[in-house]
Amino acid sequence: MPKASRVIAVGPMPPEKSAYALARYSRSPDSIRESIDWVRRHDSAKFLESFYFQYGHASVADLGHVVLCFEGISELAATEIEDEQLWDGQARSSRYQDFSRSGFITPSGLDGVHESAYNAAATRLLAAYHVIHRKMVEFLTDKLPMPEQMKEDAYRRNIAARAFDVARYALFLGIPTGVGQVTSIRTLERQIRRLRSSEYGEVRGIAEEIAEACALPPACVWDETGQTDPVAPTLARHVDPDTHASASQRDLKQWAVQNLPAATSTPTVPVDLVDLVKPDDTHSEIVATLLYPVTERSFRELYDLARDWPPSRRNEVVDVALGSRTRRDELLRAFRGGPYVFDIVMDIGAYRDLHRHRRCQQFRQAYSARLGYETPGAITDAGLEEDYQTVMDATFVTISEIGGNAADYLLPFAARGRFLFKMDFAEAEYITKLRSGVKGHFSYRRIAWEMKLRMEEIEPELGRLIEATPPWIEDPLTR
Numbered sequence: 001m002p003k004a005s006r007v008i009a010v011g012p013m014p015p016e017k018s019a020y021a022l023a024r025y026s027r028s029p030d031s032i033r034e035s036i037d038w039v040r041r042h043d044s045a046k047f048l049e050s051f052y053f054q055y056g057h058a059s060v061a062d063l064g065h066v067v068l069c070f071e072g073i074s075e076l077a078a079t080e081i082e083d084e085q086l087w088d089g090q091a092r093s094s095r096y097q098d099f100s101r102s103g104f105i106t107p108s109g110l111d112g113v114h115e116s117a118y119n120a121a122a123t124r125l126l127a128a129y130h131v132i133h134r135k136m137v138e139f140l141t142d143k144l145p146m147p148e149q150m151k152e153d154a155y156r157r158n159i160a161a162r163a164f165d166v167a168r169y170a171l172f173l174g175i176p177t178g179v180g181q182v183t184s185i186r187t188l189e190r191q192i193r194r195l196r197s198s199e200y201g202e203v204r205g206i207a208e209e210i211a212e213a214c215a216l217p218p219a220c221v222w223d224e225t226g227q228t229d230p231v232a233p234t235l236a237r238h239v240d241p242d243t244h245a246s247a248s249q250r251d252l253k254q255w256a257v258q259n260l261p262a263a264t265s266t267p268t269v270p271v272d273l274v275d276l277v278k279p280d281d282t283h284s285e286i287v288a289t290l291l292y293p294v295t296e297r298s299f300r301e302l303y304d305l306a307r308d309w310p311p312s313r314r315n316e317v318v319d320v321a322l323g324s325r326t327r328r329d330e331l332l333r334a335f336r337g338g339p340y341v342f343d344i345v346m347d348i349g350a351y352r353d354l355h356r357h358r359r360c361q362q363f364r365q366a367y368s369a370r371l372g373y374e375t376p377g378a379i380t381d382a383g384l385e386e387d388y389q390t391v392m393d394a395t396f397v398t399i400s401e402i403g404g405n406a407a408d409y410l411l412p413f414a415a416r417g418r419f420l421f422k423m424d425f426a427e428a429e430y431i432t433k434l435r436s437g438v439k440g441h442f443s444y445r446r447i448a449w450e451m452k453l454r455m456e457e458i459e460p461e462l463g464r465l466i467e468a469t470p471p472w473i474e475d476p477l478t479r
Helices: 015-026 032-041 044-054 058-062 075-081 112-143 152-170 185-196 201-214 243-259 282-294 299-308 311-322 348-354 377-381 385-402 404-408 425-435 442-458
Strands: 065-074 088-091 176-184 271-274 340-347 361-364 416-423
Touching: 015 032, 015 044, 015 058, 015 065, 015 185, 058 185, 065 075, 065 185, 065 201, 075 176, 075 185, 075 201, 112 152, 112 377, 112 385, 152 377, 152 385, 176 185, 185 201, 243 282, 243 311, 271 299, 271 442, 282 299, 282 311, 282 361, 282 416, 299 340, 340 348, 340 425, 340 442, 348 416, 348 425, 348 442, 377 385, 385 404, 416 425, 425 442
Parallel strands: none
Antiparallel strands: 065 176, 088 176, 271 340, 340 416, 361 416
């Protein structure tokens, strides 16, 4: 008699039924086959209503997963969608796809004059993107002759990809893109609630569409018979906006305006690894992290301020941040962290790449044009600097004239921003090693190398373990 397998593969099931079946399996002596048969005869919605939404058994919602795709959304919205730590997905690549014919998204709320200015600036950026790519292909073809052992089609693909690495600096947050994601029901609930409280109307609208899609059968199915059950109907009824997060940001911003001293004038460095005073200064670290996204100050400045404050002053910031918290709300992300805090000034394109690293806590300051923009060395080498600066300068003038959230959509990938990454050493080693490699984009390669150098300064015995590739070592025909 053949031995029964101890491993049983279970076929795809509707997410809520999968969660119900596995949750029941953990709560009864029955086999998984018996648990699935049980679920076929019983209402999964009642179970989830009771155990997940009423009793708070959140782990139940980790057992059902939903596949969603977002099409025709802006790069700005895509970044917001992806801002979940327990998230798996992919977005359209700026290295392998030509965005010059994709058009652009014009945000709502612009009056006639500002809408015309926005559309004109967006059109100029797309035209510049197309020209830069074409001329960079010519420049790189002359600079990097095809190796004898390389096939021509592979050579052309590599040249085109490297040219897109430069041309992408003229792309902007209003470019349409696509994202595919796989998340648990629990993460999806958190995502919808967060998106529903966004400052951007497009993002709030996407949150509503996610809930609507969960209440319906899937629009795209694998097998011919199709799935007629709604994707996640119970979830769709329990996703109110995350008002605590938005209220906390508002209250902290007001506190910062009213209480912080004048900002110190310090040089802007690309990567600053702050030497945290441990283990007795976690309080200051949390306070600095709470204030970081609502100010334009470096983390080091905020951390030094918080360390000098008495505990009562730091508690005031914490109390302001948590004043809107209800029993349902988790602690804010700022209360999570790691021993190494990297405050990074980089272009938005590089941020879009590094944003994919989820074994760390990430924070960003408000999008703006205040830190200027990057000019890739290849732009200068190819003789394109004057035209490039002309279109960038004109774009930044238009951004200033438009103002408000709508202006963020016009920010080019070249625009600099300030971003905070908190992580442990293993993640620092992983990011630095991976992102410094010759296959990577030159922008984040420089960031990864700077991360290694800062680690060697703070933790020389650990920093020596990081095998990173210096940015001056190049192999542009490798992908």
